[in-house]
Amino acid sequence: MHDLTGFQRDILYVIAGLEEPHGLAVKAELDDYYEQEINHGRLYPNLDDLVGKGLLEKGELDKRTNVYTVTQRGVREIEARREWESQYLEDVNVSTQS
Template sequence: MYDLTGFQRDLLYVIAGREEPHGLAIKDELEDYYEKEIHHGRLYPNLDTLVEKGLVEKGQHDRRTNYYTLTRRGRREIDARREWEEQYLD
């Protein structure tokens, strides 16, 4: 996960915390967290990068709406990151 941006890590956490979220649901979560607008031009290329890296899978709810889920590798990466963070937060 060392090669991901902070935004990409945040995307992983949001996807992990929701059941098959679609892009706009992810966008809404991050806008609440960042307290500013997230543009589609930032969101979707970063989601595509996570798919290309094998951390996220993209499926279709219907012809217009995609959903995202973590892969096993994505879950392992989050778990490893949390373990790493915890050693500094005790």
């Protein structure tokens, strides 16, 4: 996962968490997270890159809609990233202040 952009990691995480991850659902989640509209010209090439890297599989939901699933390799990459992050964040005490 070290060769992914932050945006590509976010896409991978969103797809891992959605029940039916199709392009527009992924876009909607990213629009909300980034608090701005993600254009199709940015999203779909990155989805294709993740498919090309073997982290996602692309299938058809219907004739107009592609659905994406995280591959076993993608799951391993997510797990490895979480382990890597946790070694640095394990002792971090994040508190909320009102």
